Amino acid sequence: MARSKLTFKQQMDGFPWAQLLAVSLVRFSEPIAFSSLFPYVYFMVKDFHITPDDADVAKYSGYLSSTFAFCQVLSAFHWGKFSESHGRKITLQLGLIGTSISLLILGFSRNFTEAFIARSLMGLLNGNVGVIRTMIGEIATQRKHQALAFSTMPLLFQFGTVMGPLLGGFLVFRNANDNDVVPSWFPLSIKKLIDIYPYCLPNLFLVGLLMLGLVNSTLFLEETHPTYKFRKDYGIETGDFIKKRIFGITPKVRPWNVVPENESDIEHMPDIESQSATEMTPLIDDDDDDSDVESVQSLGHVLTRRESVGLIRTYSLHEPTDIPLESLHLASDGCSENSMRHHLLHTDVFYPISVAFIMSLHLIVYNEFLPVFLAYDLAKDPQDPTKLASKFPWKITGGIGYQPEQTGTLLSTTGIFGCFVVIFIFPIVDRSFDCLTIFRTLVKLYPLIYFMIPYVVFLQNDNVPQWCTIVYLYVITGLKTLCGALSSPQIMLLIHNSSPLHCRAIVNGATISIQSSARFLGPLIMGYIMSWAQKHNVAWVSWWSLSLFCIIALYQSYKIKPIDENDEIETEAITTNTDATGSFTGPSRQILTHRSSLGSLSNKRG
Structure with missing residues (x-):
């Protein structure tokens, strides 16, 4: 069978731009908050007068950085469990609020102890990095989209390292009464504030950015948890109202707005979010004469068992070559x-x-x-x-x-x-x-x-x-x-x-x-x-x-x-055809090729 590669247009077909943009706006503000400290941490520690001489400033600066990472190690696992129990969206929102609190404490710190507590809280109250990685995997469910989707993480970090040092460098004024340093257009009240708290201004600005990220996540970020994404979200409904009334965008049909005709239909209800038309749009055309498709009047046709297995093997992170736990044996090292x-x-x-x-x-x-x-x-x-x-x-x-x-x-x-x-x-x-x-x-x-x-x-x-x-x-x-x-x-x-x-x-x-x-x-x-x-x-x-x-x-x-870079690895996959409305019209078989580059971050299949 001849081998063919996906074109760029085919690869980008159906790419979840809207939700990745909403996640990116949340992620973008966090590396800014993290890197904004770098330009002024030396001067902050020096102004706390905790070191006997300037040579020890580096040691105490290291404490501020290390406590953040240490607390992040302690809390990351628990935030992951929290997202599994309560949903991804609420976890991200709590992380943004926790970071805002820690930035306020840091900006208004009068001694090293308060700054140390602020950095510790920043690590404890935010587990968004791991949760965002999980959300990206749940948003970009098709393999052809995953490499590009995950590459947004390092790109956003790079953008954050641009904005963070700029804010930390240009919004710190160690002497607010010095007219040669503080812009003349600053109000007198701001000058008095930064004269007492010279490191508050960049942190206040960052809190504003985080609050914008919080509003964005509330109105436009959809829940991706397999269970909780069907739960009614009043924030999303408000965002849909804004889209429709202000921007003239017709929102998608939300799963909590679909009322099945009888209880048996609930078991067969497909993911409404994957449809861009209406709830009556069929999920897939009945092209297989041998298939045993049960018709659901209110939702159109559902996938056959054969088609479902094919789609799962193609787009799921689960591999057909995965070994069940019960079939594993002890290795030569005794583990x-x-x-x-x-x-x-x-x-x-x-x-x-x-x-x-x-x-x-x-x-x-x-x-x-x-x-x-x-x-x-x-x-x-x-x-x-x-x-x-x-x-x-x-x-x-x-x-x-x-x-x-x-x-x-x-x-x-x-x-x-x-x-x-x-x-x-x-x-x-x-x-x-x-x-x-x-x-x-x-x-x-x-x-x-x-x-x-x-x-x-x-x-x-x-x-x-x-x-x-x-x-x-x-x-x-x-x-x-x-x-x-x-x-x-x-x-x-x-x-x-x-x-x-x-x-x-x-x-x-x-x-x-x-x-x-x-x-x-x-x-x-x-x-x-x-x-x-x-x-x-x-x-x-x-x-x-x-x-x-x-x-x-x-x-x-x-x-x-x-x-192994020898030749390309042939991988048989099942792709889905879509019509102009974005509805599935049936599965088709295609041979995909992979090489060991970043584009092959999806699992290889034997």
């Missing part, structure tokens, strides 16, 4: 074949997960501590103030005295570059090279990036033009952004393809927990290392230690088994 310990420690997935742990550790450390390092005051030689206290190559102390707005501009500009990479460069690279080659190539650049960072201090001599520092920093941050945008999806794909089909959910859940633990340990450990290095005038130690971690990750990557 059950589906146990987490067996798959994490004694199978091919161990190496990509260990690499993902190291990647998460050094990336969060870079994001958190580059602004701290740049904010350290420039150290001058006490004997000759015209010279630097740092001596090339081993004695490096202090930073370059960057202010929040300078750091915010640096991070935001490179964040824009990251968005460009994800949208335009990544698809080209992904189609041209296999994921393991891409990953190994990019990981080789990280040690060089971290090796270069501390030597920016030596560009602060009076005889070196200021633009050299700007170019130097933009080259470093640009390379890091390029590597992060291209390598992070590849390690996700490597973990996915190294996991056995019957336990990918277990492995993916464990991977999220392991990466969260890295984001907890990284800032905690690096805070101590950077403080020690500053006290002993060896600031290069902290950054070169990250280079060492990257070399370990590179070594581990050569133990990852390459994904």
